[in-house]
Amino acid sequence: MAAPETVNLLIKARWIVPVVPENRVFENCALAIRGGVIQALVPQSEADKRFEAEQVINLGNHVLMPGLVNAHGHAAMSLLRGIADDLPLKEWLHDHIWPAEGQWVNEDMVRDGTELAMAEMIRSGTTCFSDMYFFPEQAAQAAQQAHMRAQIAFPILDFATAWGSGPEEYFRKGLALHDDFRASNLITVGFGPHSPYTMSDEPLKRVATLAQELDAPIHIHLHETAKEVAESLEQHGKRPTQRLADLGLLSPLTQCVHMTQVDDTDVALLSESGAHVVHCPESNLKLASGFCPVQTLLDAGINVALGTDGAASNNDLDLMSEMKTAALLAKAVSGRAEALDAHSALRMATLGGARALGLEDQIGSLEVGKAADITAVELSELAAQPVYNPVSQLVYTNSGHRVTHVWVAGRAVLLSRQLQTLNERELIGKSRWWRQQISQ
Structure with missing residues (x-):
């Protein structure tokens, strides 16, 4: 039996909408990421056997989509x-x-x-x-x-x-x-x-x-x-x-x-x-x-x-x-x-x-070989129920506030709704300062 492949990150989700292939929704699958690049999109059962990940994130009520x-x-x-x-x-x-x-x-x-x-x-x-x-x-x-x-x-x-x-x-x-x-x-x-x-x-x-x-x-x-x-x-x-x-x-x-x-x-x-x-x-x-x-x-x-x-x-x-x-x-x-x-x-x-933007070969879909630019949206709250079609919920039910995780080239910039590379409190303070200057 082949040894498991080592990856940096394994993200398991209830739904994955890769955009390519078109009009598809995969259920109970996982994305494997190494070096900031998508290595595989496979059923979770296969992912557990095939990969050994430095970090595993389980998103049981979420849809994963391209950023x-x-x-x-x-x-x-x-x-x-x-x-x-x-x-x-x-x-x-x-x-x-x-x-x-x-x-x-x-x-x-x-x-x-x-x-x-x-x-x-x-x-x-x-x-x-x-x-x-x-x-x-x-x-x-x-x-x-x-x-x-x-x-x-x-x-x-x-x-x-x-x-x-x-x-x-x-x-x-x-x-x-x-x-x-x-x-x-x-x-x-x-x-x-x-x-x-x-x-x-x-x-x-x-x-x-x-x-x-x-x-x-x-x-x-x-x-x-x-x-x-x-x-x-x-x-x-x-x-x-x-x-x-x-x-x-x-x-x-x-x-x-x-x-x-x-x-x-x-x-x-x-x-x-x-x-x-x-x-x-x-x-x-x-x-x-x-x-x-x-x-x-x-x-x-x-x-x-x-x-x-x-x-x-x-x-x-x-x-x-x-x-x-x-x-x-x-x-x-x-x-x-x-x-x-x-x-x-x-x-x-x-x-x-x-x-x-001329970046189709790098981003825009969750395909093997593309950069791991990924957004996770939670669909467990009341206004998203019941979920017959997760893509419908994404587009028609004001989903922006349901985003919980965001990765760019495999690096988390938002984790559990917390910004990782920007300081929210500092930004609010600076914005208020600018408001005071501009409104004078």
Whole structure:
């Protein structure tokens, strides 16, 4: 009889939803993890015979799933949560958010705000997030230190901000950051051109060229409002997607955030280019920006990921809640009750995000050889009963607060609801200090 294989961690659970293969739920199985990588998904009886684990965790009332991928946000804006609610996008941005950022955004604010955001995301099951904000060096360092996986898209705009004087400085600093984290197994650095309406053609062309040379992602707000599309038609004679395509900016490296204003030509361009869409339903609803036609995009073979946007416009970073909203909204927009079923919504929040970020070979599903980015959700409380279908409970019953354990590359960042790499009490204290400064 062969000697047992040694592994670092064996997690036994009532249910495991691996996402790949699709639409499957495994009962009374276990995940074996060694070196931060998934070695096996097998029945618990087999796991006991086959593996000798340094640590065994029994989760008899839980579902194990891939860690959620929050494919769009502005993490540091968690410190601006609630300062300008119930306003249309242009007024919210121009009259409130940009002035507040101009006064308060600095390295300390970005570091503290990013840590607050990561703590909230971890506690609700997110293991990987995409961030686009000023002082991206601070966000990258904070994520690395907290052992959280992140895509950091350094911002590029035509005009000066707290982080730089204009495109030249943004490119210089951003490319240096890309080099600094080139060897990181957790941090990916990409390009963050803010939007077509804040950028002229030449910097956008440069983004397209450099992204292809470096095989680096491009993260951009696109078709967020009807006004954006109308102004593009007036100024450039074409819709924003067509303008980006003509500039070489639409490719499998491109992550198109929002896409609430979509017609058949946009769908064709996205499909032909291989670009991804990042859907932020709750932020779009709160700002009355419009509705992303998710099912139409999926039917056209376009990959759709899920994001929360920043806490200043959402106002939370709970991707579980976002899954429910996305599923319900897809049904209403398409007029089809079967649109974006529970398994599809979960896949969008995991593997869809991984694909958009170029990380599909590493995360997004619980497959042998992938990183052990795992979330455990307890389904024993009253509001989760009875459990006929654990995936339905995950998507439709507000499961964010039921997350108990989270691992990133096999390392626990949340154990029994306790943060392991971030100090909750310290973060609350810092947040209150920032509130006092900003509200003066």
